[in-house]
Amino acid sequence: MVEVVNFSGPAVGLWLCGPLMSLIDTAVIGQGSSVELAALGPGTVFIDNTSYVFMFLSIATSNLVATSLARQDKDEVQHQISNLLFIGLGCGVFMLVFTRLFGPWVLTAFIGAKNTDIIAASNTYVQIRGLAWPAILIGWIAQSSSLGMKDSWGPLNALAVASVINGIGDIVLCRGLDYGIAGAAWATMVSQVAAAYMMIRSLNDKGYNAFSMSIPSPNELVQIIMLAAPVFLTLISKVAFYSLLVYFATSMGTHTVAAHQVMIQLYCMCIVWGEPLSQTAQSFMPELIYGANQSRPKARTLLKSLVLIGALSGLILGFIGTSVPWWFPKIFSHDPLVIKEMHKVLFPFFLALSVNASMQSLEGTLLAVRDLKFISSSMSILFSLGALLLLLLSSRGCGLRGCWFALVAFQWSLFSVALWRLTLPNGILYVEDLHSNQMDKLKVA
Incomplete structure (x- = not known):
């Protein structure tokens, strides 16, 4: 328990900084214009949710680095980092071009041509960010490499500085110079570039070259794809579900989508507290399952x-998250109609948030033991069922509250399925001796 807290405590800040930047944007913009506050909803969905899709690179990096370290092969660790940095740079350039060319079209299709x-x-917010x-993406590769080495302090220092830069930039550009939503975008963009640079320096301080990039061989690329593809499918299912929430909220009017923007940013701010638990499982479980000193009893103790x-x-x-919009709603908006919509979803907000951290610890364990086929297939099924429920509740006129109850069902279903899988008597956490062919596959992976 102490070891988990020592690692996951600082790691909380890593996952907190990203949503914190968007939440700062929300709070600052909400003091000025309800239209710009509503515009932040689709804008942050496009940038933040799309970037979340590329978390498969982060998860693959952490998994590969942790596994290589378990074999005590430093050269292999450097080679994995160099390959993934090249892939991250390629994906980043692709998304830069995609945002420039297709950003306006995506936003128009998402929001509706009338708005x-x-x-x-x-679009102003999206193009700048x-x-x-x-x-x-390069910063994420460097950050995940450090986490795979069980270091959460170096990346935390980088993101703490970035958050300060973002906060000061928002105040100066939005409130002082009255640049509005464009000022918020510039402040966030500059802070993210600064964070990436500091992540790279933190990794270099550990004796690895974070400026070294190499093109993966076809076999290496296949191995990375085999690990990353199921994770990508899992992440894109989550992103799609959150995007559907914003899509249905957008059709309910400006005040409703503004309220949803506030609540979903608060929700994202809170759920990141579960990410360090997932990361802890991904960093520590490989050694207990596949390392030289493997111990499944210790793995089960860690999971508990x-x-x-x-x-x-x-x-x-859940208690803190619901208290803020209940007692201090004017932090985000002075519009009474927006505040009224926020208060309607406090109960499902609490229910969805209360199970999230436990669910993420289970998901992190499934990723660590590379039960990837189960993760991707179960997520796809639950996403389809959740989307149907969301469509049904929206068509019945349940409003924003119905959207949030669909999220509750989605989250609790993910938790139940993952818990069932990991507690199977013949599961990987309980079977002491794996068949030799299974071990060969794991070594190859």
Whole structure:
């Protein structure tokens, strides 16, 4: 338990900084214009949710680095980092071009051609933040490499500085110089570039060259794809579900989508507290399952600790998360109609948040033991069922509250399925001796 807290405590800040930047943008913009506040919803969906899709690179990096370290092969660690940095740079350049060419079209299709004022403001935000795409993905590779080495302090220092830069930039550009949503975008973009540079320096300080890039061989690329593809499918299912929430909320009017923007940013701010538990599982489980000193009893003990910490964290965060919009809604908006919509979803907000941290610890364990086929297939099925439920509730006129209850069902279903899988008597956490062919596959992976 102590080891988990020592690692995951600082790691909280890593996952907190990204949503914190968007939340700062939301709070600052909300003091000025309800239209720009509504525009932040589609804008942050396009940037933040799309970037979340590329978390498969981060997860693959952490997994590969942790596994290589378990074999005590430093040269292999450097080679993995160089390959993934090249892939990250390529994906970043692709997304930079994609955002520039297709950003306005995507936002128009998402928001609706009639909402021209929201489209214009949202596109301004997206185009500015899109300039940081290469830095974002390279920074993630460097950050995940450090986490795979069980170091959470170096990346935390980098993101703490970035958050300060973002906060000061928002205040100066938005409130002082009255640049509005464009000022918020510039502040966030600059802070993300600064964070990437500091991540690279932190990795270099450990004796690895984060400026070295190499093109993966065909066999290496296949291995990375085999690990990353199921993770990509899992992440894109989550992103698609959150995007559907914003899509249905957008059709309910400006005040409703503004309220949803506030609540979903608060939700994202809170759920990141579960990510360090997932990262802890991904960093520590490979050694206990595949390392030289493997121990499945210790692996089960680690999982129990993670789930327990997750349950306590979920209840505490649920209480704090609902208290802020209930007692201090004017932090985000002075519009009484927006505040009224926010208060409608406080109960499902609490239910969805309370289970999230435990669910993420289970997902992190499944990723660590590379039960990737199960993760991707179960996520695809639950996403389809959740989308149907969301469509049904919206068509019945359940409003924003119905959207959030669909999220509750989605989150609790993910938790239940993952818990069932990991507690099977013949599962990987309980079977002491794996067949030799299974071990060969794991070594190849």
